Amino acid sequence: MPKLKLTKTVVDGARPEAKDYEIRDTVTPGFLLKVTPSGRRIFMLAYTAANGQRRKPAIGRYGELTVEQARGIAQDWLADVRRGSDPSADRAVARAAPTVKELCQRFISDYSLPRNKPSTVRGNRVNINAHIIPRLGHLKVPDVTRSDVARLIAGMERTPTAANHTLACLRRMFGMAEVWGYRPDGTNPTRHIPKYPQKGRTRLITDDELRMLFAYLDRADTEGLEHPFLTLAIRLQFAFAARRSEILDLQWEWVDFANRRVAWPDSKTGGMSKPLSAEAIDLLRSAPRIEGSPYVVPSIFDPAKPMSGHTYTHGWTRILERAGLQHCGTHAIRHRAATDIANSGVPLKVGMALTAHKTVTMFMRYVHAEDDPIRAAAEVVSAHRRSVVSGTAVLSPPEDTKAPAAPAPEAEVSASADVPHGLEERSSNVRTGLRNYRPFRKRSGPNRSAPPNTKSASEEADHV
Incomplete structure (x- = not known):
């Protein structure tokens, strides 16, 4: 082996x-040229x-790389080896790395199917086939x-809900890619990408x-309308709820x-049990x-099956229309029930048990603030502020929470054709009256005291 x-x-x-045969370089240790019988010259x-x-490992063929370019790469690789890296193994791992399409297939089979509900699996498949594979499927996972x-999510601006679901699917998928060793820990590419509001x-x-809804339900049950x-x-x-x-x-x-x-062996959040009121x-x-x-609410046409969501949703829509109510989804029933639970004064943990929510944040998302309690709370705050200003203790809001009535107009009001109704000048002697108004800083006289701690105030005190 010549050197x-x-x-x-x-x-x-x-x-x-x-x-x-090989020719070893005398300048860079380990750098060599391999010559094959076919005449190819390969730097290694x-x-x-x-x-x-x-x-x-091979660096590249002569002709694609010059001698100096190949030597520079060899020196960089040697520096990596000194730091404990292995360029040859890294290249082998990169070549064997799966594509995003292959990651999607493993994500569904090894993660989503064993852990998620069938509806979630269907949603993941829709997001993968419609959005992820067409844009990212050809890329290697690392x-x-x-x-x-970010470009993928930005391209879904017109469908923000679908974009958020796709982002959530990608976030979990690349999290599992780190678990499976396809990417280094902490390199999830979905980090810091915000969701659409x-x-x-x-x-x-x-x-x-x-009240109108339940009145119609009572009538429908009595007269057989539904x-x-x-x-x-x-x-x-x-x-x-x-x-x-x-x-x-x-x-x-x-x-x-x-x-x-009543105990559900399985639900959106797993098995759960609720008391019967x-x-x-x-x-x-x-x-x-x-x-x-076996079903409490069987299908209308096939009692061996449960009532379909389509039948229930369309029946709910029809009932709202016949009751003269504005349309809302069936999920509004759960929102109203959660609001009633929160307003009933039961402890928060008990309320979460009634709705089968796992977190306080999710439970509070279902609780709506109604106008009457907010208005009453505003009166309590206002009464407290008045007590602080006046120095008197007000322990409860006043009974009459209505706004005070407007004072009756004076018996004699001077009117003028060029003055709008309600803005007539009450007295020509008042300096702030219409057609006689001047800014406060320009006025003087008995109706305008000098501001405290000013030269005018000192002069006024001397005159007194």
């Missing part, structure tokens, strides 16, 4: 032989990694940058609307009348039961 200083002349003069670097293994994700679309069912299973489902959702799926999937075997409880017991005891059907 020479690798130069352009030496490389050009290297002739192919029957077998591969021989080194020993930190774990003791000998490596000889090569995806924050700007790549989403306006809440669920409005609160007011007290008047609640299917009894539909009105039962609505009443149960109010009684349990439940999600729609929890009512539609409810089975009779989950109801324990003896212990006054007197209202819920009355509803369940009086509910029609179809022999052979």
Whole structure:
């Protein structure tokens, strides 16, 4: 194995032989030129990694790289080896790294299917197939940058909800990529990418609307205007402060009348149990039961199946219209029930148990602030401020919280054709009257005292 200083002349003069041979560089340790029988000239670097293994990765072919360019790369690699890195192993890992498309497939099979609800799995698949794979599927997982994700989310500006769901899917997916060793820890490219603001679309069912709704439900049950299973489902959702799926999937075997409880083996947040109130017991005891059907609210056409969400949603919409109420989704029932729980004064932990929320933040998202309590609270604050200003203790808000009536107009008011009604000048002697107004700083006389701690105040005191 000859040793020479690798130069352009030496490389050009290297002739192919029957077998591969190498020419070692005398300037950079480990830097060499490999000449094959076919005449190819390949720059390589021989080194020993930190774990003791000998490596000889190819740097590149002569013609694609000059001698000096190849030597510079070899020196950079040697510096990495001195720092404990292994350029050859790093390149092998990079070549074996999966693409984002392959990561998506493993994410669904190894993470989403075992852990998520079927609806969540369907949503992940929609986000992956519609948005992630078309834009990022060809990239290697370690090569995806924050700007790549930012461009993807920015391109979904017109569909902010879908963009937020896609971002959440990507965040979890690249988190698992770190767990599976596809990316170094702490390199999730979705970090610091903000979500789009989403306006809440669920409005609160007011007290008047609640009375009108239940009045129509009573009338519908009496006169047979709606299917009894539909009105039962609505009443149960109010009684349990439940999600729609929890009512539609409810089975009779989950109801324990003896212990006054109902237990769902599975729900959005896992298995849960709720107590049966007197209202819920009355509803369940009086509910029609179809022999052979396990469901409390079975399908209207096939009792062996639960009522479909389509049937329930369209029935709810029709009932609102017939009751003369503004449209809102079925989730508004849960929002109203959570608001009633919060306003009833029960402890927060008890309220969360009734709604089956896991966090205080999520529970409070369902609680709406109504106008009457806010108005009463504003009166309490106002009364407290008045007590502080006046120096008197006011322990409770005044009984009459209405705004004071406007004072009656004076009996004799001078009117003028060029003065608008209600703005007539009360007295021509008042310096602030209409057509006689001057700024405060320009006025003088008995109706304008000198400001304290001024020269005018001192002169006024001397005159007194």
